[in-house]
Amino acid sequence: MSVPVVVKHSGKSYNVDVDPTASVLDFKAQLYSLTNVAPERQKLLSKGTIIKDDTDLSSLKLSPGHQFLLLGSVSQIKEPPKPKFVEDLPPDQAADAVASSPPGLVNLGNTCYFNSSLQLMKQVPELQQALESYSGSSRFVATMRDTFKQLSKSSKPIMPLLFLRALQNAFPQFLELDQNGRPRQQDAEEAFSQIMNELSSQQGDLNKIVTSTLSGTLSTTLVCDDNPEEEPVISQEQFLKMPCHITINTNFLLDGLKASLTESITKYSQTLQRDATYTLTKRVSRLPKYLFVYFVRFYWRRDTQRKSKILRKVTFPMELDVTELCTDELQEKLTPVRALMHDLRRQIEQDERLAKRAKNNSSTDPTPVESDAVKELRKKVEEATAEDLQKDPDSNPTGMYELSAVLTHQGSSADSGHYQCFARQKPGSEKWWRFNDDKVTEVDSGRIETLSGGGESDSALILLYQSSHLY
Structure with missing residues (x-):
């Protein structure tokens, strides 16, 4: 259970949830992300006493609102590139504006x-x-x-x-x-x-x-290669x-x-009463x-x-x-959707080309609108998707x-x-x-x-x- 404490540094107060079972060095690493003061530059004080790195925080018997004083200069870290705001760019560049890096x-x-x-x-x-x-x-x-x-x-x-x-x-x-x-x-x-x-x-x-x-x-x-009559072992x-x-x-x-889907292995065969060669074949039954x-x-x-x-x-x-890595049963479900997805992609690319041409020939920036052809193909994709795949949102139905x-x-x-x-x-x-x-x-x-x-x-x-x- 974490304990909410207050850390003061350079005139600012930070509310921090501390794990009382952690070490002081762990706590300093947590403070680094808030203050930009590297752990090796930090001096942490509690009630006027410097807390050493090897101190167990549990020995401080922290209670909610406990106050720490942090001393140390800010580490010199290269600032990330400043964002380019869309409103500051010319209209023809606004769509391609680059956001600040994560x-x-x-x-x-x-x-x-x-x-x-x-x-x-x-x-x-x-x-x-x-x-x-x-x-x-x-x-x-x-x-x-x-x-x-x-x-x-x-x-x-x-x-x-x-x-x-x-x-x-x-x-x-x-x-x-x-x-x-x-x-x-x-x-x-x-x-x-x-x-x-x-x-x-x-x-x-x-x-x-x-x-x-x-x-x-x-x-x-x-399947046992040395004894084709041995019953195959099928599993998931x-x-x-x-x-x-x-x-x-x-x-x-x-x-x-x-x-990777076909492998030859050697294992003991109960029917032959000796080691035998087997072929292990795998196919994807759920994506x-x-x-x-x-x-x-x-x-x-x-x-x-x-x-x-x-x-x-x-x-x-x-x-x-x-698709070709999947079981025959799954391939039957994916194939019709896959064909429609290719049609949908081609239609979207065609619409994008037409929109770009219209934009170049117009003095105004037209609002992108999804074409009726794309809407119709999306509907067909949904209708062609197998019912069990529709009920499994964590899977890939295409x-x-x-x-x-x-x-x-x-x-x-x-x-x-x-x-x-x-x-x-x-x-x-x-x-x-x-x-x-x-x-x-x-x-x-x-x-x-x-x-x-x-x-x-x-x-x-x-x-x-x-x-x-x-x-």
Whole structure:
């Protein structure tokens, strides 16, 4: 249970909810986001006495309204670019006005893996909303909630020390140091998976978001190659992310996804009373609203005793159609909707061209109006959608996705290099934000197309697709 206290600094008073079980250093990290005074510059006083960093806040026996005095100068952090206001721009530029950039996350020592993972997850509005309403007892989730709230409200970089400590406490592998005693670079995919598993273990909205909105279902069939008469084993399993396997023949994302759906394994056969070869075949029986795709780029090299990276270029699309990865039953439901979606896209693009031409030939800026043809196609899409898919709003009823965010890795191994996150500013936009820790800049879609790999430069590691915005 948090305790509301008052912190005074430079003539201002801040109302802060404090976790009495936290350390003073954690409290200072919380104050950094409010005052921009870095923890190492802070002197915290209570009743005239300086509070040391190793003090346990519970020893202060805090009560509501307890007052602290904070001494320390403001850290020098580069201000984010100022927003360009639409009303200050010429009419022909107003529609393309650039909003102020969202805040980044300060690198606390090889924590880009952690920063990029958080920025990737923040691109799911439903997950952010579920976190904001969280009131459970998990300190791990509570600190993630508070970090996301800061990212939503702040106009300056956030120092995520509280959540980093919570992550390291929950998963000690992220505390590892290198041979020089510095924090070791970690695997962003591992951090992403651990965080998602922790969220799915919660009750209520968070569990529903992770296990339904972000997770799909695979139908699996296990057949014994050595004994065709053995009864196949059919089952269902849930997945949070789809792996893209990379071989010397993998050039496109869909190739790698297909390769991951068929696997040869060796296991004991009860009918043959010996080890036998089996073929495991998987097909998607339910598509989630948001689809995470993971490039299996890292593997363990025995000669170097470290994770190495597959540098091969694998092209991924801005729009992904996964219909052919699905079961026959699901394909039957998706195919008619998919065809109408293609028609709808073409009609929208045609209307946009006509509107642009009309705008160029007119002295006034016409108000965009959705054409009757588009309205009719939207109605047909809805009517063609299977009833059970309509009743499952957390699923994708079309099989079509639009790229929303990309987590990238630069370097030759998971133990080194640098992670970043690229996020589309809004569905359908050609403009993206590049989150390079606390440095946030705007890039266009052309930059995203360079993230396919092919060397040690930025290459996609995790992709986030969302159900096409056209429906």
